[in-house]
Amino acid sequence: MPPRANSMSKFTLAIVAGASAAVGAATTAAIYGLSGPKRQDESHTITTTSTTASIPGATRTAPPAPAALPILRDDPKVPAIAPVDPSGVFQYGFPGPVSDLRSACSLTSAFDRARRNPHWVAEHITPASLLIRAGDRRHSYFAEDTNIPEKFRAKLTDYARSGYDRGHQVPAADAKWSQEAMDSTFALSNMCPQVGDGFNRDYWAHFEDFCRRLTTSYPSVRVVTGPLYLPKREADGKWRVSYEVIGHPPNVAVPTHFYKVIFAEDGKMGGNVSLGAFVLPNAVIANDKPLQDFEVPVEAVERASGLEFVGLLPPTRRKRLCQEIHCSVIVKEYADRQRTMMAPAPQKGAILPNTALTQR
Amino acid sequence: MPPRANSMSKFTLAIVAGASAAVGAATTAAIYGLSGPKRQDESHTITTTSTTASIPGATRTAPPAPAALPILRDDPKVPAIAPVDPSGVFQYGFPGPVSDLRSACSLTSAFDRARRNPHWVAEHITPASLLIRAGDRRHSYFAEDTNIPEKFRAKLTDYARSGYDRGHQVPAADAKWSQEAMDSTFALSNMCPQVGDGFNRDYWAHFEDFCRRLTTSYPSVRVVTGPLYLPKREADGKWRVSYEVIGHPPNVAVPTHFYKVIFAEDGKMGGNVSLGAFVLPNAVIANDKPLQDFEVPVEAVERASGLEFVGLLPPTRRKRLCQEIHCSVIVKEYADRQRTMMAPAPQKGAILPNTALTQR
Structure with a gap:
C-alpha cells in the first residue's frame, strides 16, 4: 500500500x-x-545554445559534450547525428555533487553537502607526532568551514541546543603537535552530531584512545573516520534508514553510526598494513562492551558508505589488526581525562613515555 | 534522552x-x-610509507600530499615541518565518493553509490527530437549499469517484488528518436524506486508529459531529474529523514520525493532561460492536484539535494517558467496511454503535428 x-x-x-x-x-x-x-560570476556566461560548451567551473569533472554522436543508420528514420545534447546543461554549472576536499595539516577530508557532514576524514599519527605537545585545546574554537558555500555548510547555530555534541571525527588530541594542527580539527567540516554522554565523551573517546595506543605497536597509523546512515528492520518487516536532522532550518543529519577504518603500517617500503574496521552506533554504549563486538570487514563499511578504502592495497600486504594485537578499550572516566587534558603541557624534554598515548 | x-x-x-x-x-x-x-590491480602497488605518494587511480581528484608544510615557529616546541601526512592514505586508493558520471546519447547522469540511485539525470528535448519516432520501448529492456562497480550498483533483483516501479528519471518517451537512445534510458542508473499506481503511472507521467508539451512554446528544453530524501517533523517535534531501503541485502533507497529542474531556452545566443523547479512526493497524488502546488524555488532543490543547477546562469537571463506559461498537467488515463504507446510508429513523413507532444 x-x-x-x-x-x-x-x-x-x-x-x-x-x-x-x-x-x-x-x-x-x-x-x-x-x-x-547581480551575481559576481556573470563573466562565466557562455552561449545558451551549445553543443560544445566550455564550462570553466566544471572542467575537472565534466566530460566533453557529446557533440555529434554517430548513430547506427540501419533504420532510415534514425538521424545521422543525435538531435539532442544532454550535457549542454553544464553551461549553467556542473550540478555536482562537489565533495569539498579539504587538505589541512592535521587532516584530509571530503564533505557531504546534502547531509552537511563529512563523508570521511583521514588522519595520520605516529609515536613522534603524539609526543609533541605544543597545541592546547583551550586555545581552539569551533568554527564554520568557510571554504564550503554558505548554503551547504554546517553552522554553529545548527548545533546549538540540538542535544548533540559537535563530535570531532579526527580527535583534537591527535593533533597536539601544533596549535595550528589542533585548530584545524575544530572546523565543523570535521564534526558530526554525536550523542555526548555515554558515547562521544565515553566509549567513542576510549576508542580514539585505542587508536593512539596502536602507535606503541606500529610506527605509523592512519585512521579514516566518518558517519553512516544505516537501515534498520522495522516492525512491518521493511528496512528503513531513519535519522534526525538538526539545525535552523533542519539540515545537518545525525548519523546512525560511525566508522573507523584503521591502517596500521609496519613502516617498511611496500610492507604490511594491518587493517581494522569498526562500526559503532551513535548511542550510549556500556563501557564493558568489548571493542571487538564492533569489528566488521572493511568491505562492509565500503558498501554502506559508498566509499572505497583499500582498492589499491594488494591482498598480500593486508593483515588483520585484531589478529595481531588485542583490540580493546581502556576505560578512563571523563572527569579524569578532562583534568589531565586541561593540565599545562609538559616542558620540552620532560615528556614521560606513553604520556600522549594514554591521555585524550 | x-x-x-x-x-x-x-x-x-x-x-x-x-x-x-x-x-x-x-x-x-x-x-x-x-x-x-589475487586482485588484478596489484600492479598499482606503490610505497607504503610515503610523503609524496603517486596515486594512479586518484590523480584526478587527489591534491598533492602536504609533504613539508611550513609551520609557525614562534613556539620552540613546534616542529619546523609537519610530522604527519594525512593525505598519504591515498596510496591505498582515493575513498571517493565517486559519482559515476555517465554520458549517453539520451542522458547525462551522476550516481550516488551510497543510496544506489542517481543524484541527477539530465536530458534535452526539442520539437524535432520528439517528432522522430524510431525507437520502440517494446525492444528495450531494463539492465544493470555495468560501468558502476558491482558492490555499488543497483540490481534487477533489488527491485523484484519490492512493490516499487523501476521509475525512469529521464522518461523513455523522451528518447524515441533512436532505439539506442531509448535503450540507454533503461539502465538502472536512470531509475529510482517509485510508487507505481497513482504516481509513476499517473501524476508523474502527466508531469513528464507537461515537460514535453513545453516544446510547443520553447525551441529547446532541458530537464534535470532526481531523488530527494526530505525530513519530516514527527510527533516528538523532531525532524527526521526516513526512507525505505529495498533489495537483497537492502541497499537501494526509496526516495521520499523527486525533483525536476526545467530550463526552457528561447533559442537565442545568450538568451533567456525560463526556470521551473518542482518537487513531488513519491506517493499517490490525486489527478486534480494543481501542478503549481509543487513549484519551489530552484534554490530549495539545491539546498535539499546538495547540488547546484544555475550557478553559471546570470540572474538577468532568468525568467520564471510558470509566469510565462500555464503550469498544469493534462490527465490521460494509463490504459489509453499504453495503447497509444504500443501502436506502431507512424511512417516517415506521416507524422502529425503535436503527436509526440501528447503521447507518453
Whole structure:
C-alpha cells in the first residue's frame, strides 16, 4: 500500500530551503532575477545554445559534450547525428555533487553537502607526532568551514541546543603537535552530531584512545573516520534508514553510526598494513562492551558508505589488526581525562613515555 | 534522552554488506588476504610509507600530499615541518565518493553509490527530437549499469517484488528518436524506486508529459531529474529523514520525493532561460492536484539535494517558467496511454503535428 500524498511536500522543502517568509521571498526574487544584486560570476556566461560548451567551473569533472554522436543508420528514420545534447546543461554549472576536499595539516577530508557532514576524514599519527605537545585545546574554537558555500555548510547555530555534541571525527588530541594542527580539527567540516554522554565523551573517546595506543605497536597509523546512515528492520518487516536532522532550518543529519577504518603500517617500503574496521552506533554504549563486538570487514563499511578504502592495497600486504594485537578499550572516566587534558603541557624534554598515548 | 545502543549494530551492517554467512566469510577472507585469488590491480602497488605518494587511480581528484608544510615557529616546541601526512592514505586508493558520471546519447547522469540511485539525470528535448519516432520501448529492456562497480550498483533483483516501479528519471518517451537512445534510458542508473499506481503511472507521467508539451512554446528544453530524501517533523517535534531501503541485502533507497529542474531556452545566443523547479512526493497524488502546488524555488532543490543547477546562469537571463506559461498537467488515463504507446510508429513523413507532444 503506497503512502498517500498530503500537503506537507512543499512545506517540508520550504523548511529545508529557507527560514522566514521574508527570507524566502528574497531568495525567490534573487533566483529569478526579479531584484537584488547581480551575481559576481556573470563573466562565466557562455552561449545558451551549445553543443560544445566550455564550462570553466566544471572542467575537472565534466566530460566533453557529446557533440555529434554517430548513430547506427540501419533504420532510415534514425538521424545521422543525435538531435539532442544532454550535457549542454553544464553551461549553467556542473550540478555536482562537489565533495569539498579539504587538505589541512592535521587532516584530509571530503564533505557531504546534502547531509552537511563529512563523508570521511583521514588522519595520520605516529609515536613522534603524539609526543609533541605544543597545541592546547583551550586555545581552539569551533568554527564554520568557510571554504564550503554558505548554503551547504554546517553552522554553529545548527548545533546549538540540538542535544548533540559537535563530535570531532579526527580527535583534537591527535593533533597536539601544533596549535595550528589542533585548530584545524575544530572546523565543523570535521564534526558530526554525536550523542555526548555515554558515547562521544565515553566509549567513542576510549576508542580514539585505542587508536593512539596502536602507535606503541606500529610506527605509523592512519585512521579514516566518518558517519553512516544505516537501515534498520522495522516492525512491518521493511528496512528503513531513519535519522534526525538538526539545525535552523533542519539540515545537518545525525548519523546512525560511525566508522573507523584503521591502517596500521609496519613502516617498511611496500610492507604490511594491518587493517581494522569498526562500526559503532551513535548511542550510549556500556563501557564493558568489548571493542571487538564492533569489528566488521572493511568491505562492509565500503558498501554502506559508498566509499572505497583499500582498492589499491594488494591482498598480500593486508593483515588483520585484531589478529595481531588485542583490540580493546581502556576505560578512563571523563572527569579524569578532562583534568589531565586541561593540565599545562609538559616542558620540552620532560615528556614521560606513553604520556600522549594514554591521555585524550 | 539519547538512544541506547543495542546489539543490532553489527547485524544491521552485515545485512547491508553481504548475504549469507558463507558469503560473508569468503568476503572477510578476501579482504584480509587469507585466501582467494589475487586482485588484478596489484600492479598499482606503490610505497607504503610515503610523503609524496603517486596515486594512479586518484590523480584526478587527489591534491598533492602536504609533504613539508611550513609551520609557525614562534613556539620552540613546534616542529619546523609537519610530522604527519594525512593525505598519504591515498596510496591505498582515493575513498571517493565517486559519482559515476555517465554520458549517453539520451542522458547525462551522476550516481550516488551510497543510496544506489542517481543524484541527477539530465536530458534535452526539442520539437524535432520528439517528432522522430524510431525507437520502440517494446525492444528495450531494463539492465544493470555495468560501468558502476558491482558492490555499488543497483540490481534487477533489488527491485523484484519490492512493490516499487523501476521509475525512469529521464522518461523513455523522451528518447524515441533512436532505439539506442531509448535503450540507454533503461539502465538502472536512470531509475529510482517509485510508487507505481497513482504516481509513476499517473501524476508523474502527466508531469513528464507537461515537460514535453513545453516544446510547443520553447525551441529547446532541458530537464534535470532526481531523488530527494526530505525530513519530516514527527510527533516528538523532531525532524527526521526516513526512507525505505529495498533489495537483497537492502541497499537501494526509496526516495521520499523527486525533483525536476526545467530550463526552457528561447533559442537565442545568450538568451533567456525560463526556470521551473518542482518537487513531488513519491506517493499517490490525486489527478486534480494543481501542478503549481509543487513549484519551489530552484534554490530549495539545491539546498535539499546538495547540488547546484544555475550557478553559471546570470540572474538577468532568468525568467520564471510558470509566469510565462500555464503550469498544469493534462490527465490521460494509463490504459489509453499504453495503447497509444504500443501502436506502431507512424511512417516517415506521416507524422502529425503535436503527436509526440501528447503521447507518453
